[in-house]
Amino acid sequence: MRVLVMGATGFIGRRLVRALDDAGHDVVAFSRSASEESFPEGVEPFEGDLGEPDSLDGLCDDIDVAYYLIHSLTSENFAELDRRYARRFADSASAAGVDRVVYLSGISGDEENLSPHLASRREVESVLAEGSFDLTVLRAAxxxxxxxxxxxxxxxxxxxxxxxxxxxxxxxxxxxxxVDDAISYLVELLDADETRGETYDIxxxxxxxxxxxxxxxxxxxxxxxxxxxxxxxxxxxxxxxxxxxxxxxxxxxxxxxxxxxxxVTVDPEMDLQDAVPxxxxxxxxxxxxxxxxx
CATH class of the missing domain: 3.90.25.10 (UDP-galactose 4-epimerase, domain 1)
Structure with a gap:
């Protein structure tokens, strides 16, 4: 399977790239600082910036599954940037015929009283859900x-x-x-077809x-x-x-x-452990x- 990891040099991204490569997938690693030296041999780096559309040409070509790990907390206007980047990625993935996208979001508990950070995560979920691919959302604390x-x-x-x-x-x-458990869930859900189009807590x-x-x-x-x-x-x-x-x-x-x-606790009715033990x-x-x- 040809898999794209968006945000491949981050805390989760680097570990996920390695785990997917170890599992035998063909991995494309996207980051603003992607290079061959950043990843295991055989992983294809893709250096680009979601803020610069011209740098994204060919990003999703021939991709079966994409993991979306982009967050912009270092910016004061992180919610606006996350919204824009998610829409740009969803359009690119849809146009290229990506079959499936996995997004790592956050557990919020009270959906009525969200902090700006968690509200932004929910908005990104909604933006990605507008794509023509099957979306799986994992929410972590x-x-x-x-x-x-x-x-x-x-x-x-x-x-x-x-x-x-x-x-x-x-x-x-x-x-x-x-973190090892989070990576295990992210990788192993690829073999659980029932997780397509679903949202889970981890x-x-x-x-x-x-x-x-x-x-x-x-x-x-x-x-x-x-x-x-x-x-x-x-x-x-x-x-x-x-x-x-x-x-x-x-x-x-x-x-x-x-x-x-x-x-921020796991809702028993949304626990991924039931589908991906x-x-x-x-x-x-x-x-x-x-x-x-x-």
Missing amino acids: VIIGPESASFRIVDDLTDRLPLMLVPKWVRTPCQPIG GGPSVWSYESLLKLTAAEKGKRVFIVPVPVMTPGLSSHWLRFTTDVQYAIARPLAESMRNP IDQTPIKDAVRKALAGA
């Missing part, structure tokens, strides 16, 4: 891995703040997933809170943290607080912090591996 922005925030906090006065959303329930085997995830991460580093939730600290204020407590780029940390008010990694193991840089 925190993905545990060494380059995950969400996990890096957790890691940085446990390094710098032994005593934390934190927003009340620290007790919001979430269902994190190890998560690890247990529900946590951000507080318990902070404590787990600290414990794995041999540390203790003391957490005091402060009810008056709003998501907006807490995003400014993160400016001083993490190395994650503020333009990324802010929308992620604003999303933390939403419970995998051996799920315990979150403690995923955290340990992420801290080791694997």
Whole structure:
């Protein structure tokens, strides 16, 4: 199968390219910085920019399946850019006759009260759904891995703040997933034809809170943290607080912090584990591996 990965040099993209290549697929890796040196031998790099239409000529030619992993959180106008890029890609994929697209989105919990970040993810889902291909959407919460922005925030906090006065959303329930499990779902759903045209949640085997995830991460580093939730600290204020407590780029940390008010757990009726069963990694193991840089 000839597979295109959009956003191939990102945290998920690089791992997905490698896994698809290992599975025997012909992989085309799209990125603004794609090069042969960036990927395993035999992977075809495609250097382009969704902001420059002329750079996309031939992008979707002869592609069977495309994974869409493009997000623009580093830009202040990320929602506008994500909308424009998704429409541009959907038009290109439809014109080229791409059979199937897989989009990695985010669990939101409350569909009535979405943060700007999660609202943008939903809008991209809607834009992609207008294409002539079969769309599969996977929604994830925190993905545990060494380059995950969400996990890096957790890691940085446990390094710098032994005593934390934190927003009340620290007790919001979430269902994190190890990056290896996310990649397994993304690859193995290709063999599950019933996932075409469907939307699923993906998560690890247990529900946590951000507080318990902070404590787990600290414990794995041999540390203790003391957490005091402060009810008056709003998501907006807490995003400014993160400016001083993490190395994650503020333009990324802010929308992620604003999303933390939403419970993000797997809906049992939308659980991909029912259609694509995998051996799920315990979150403690995923955290340990992420801290080791694997």
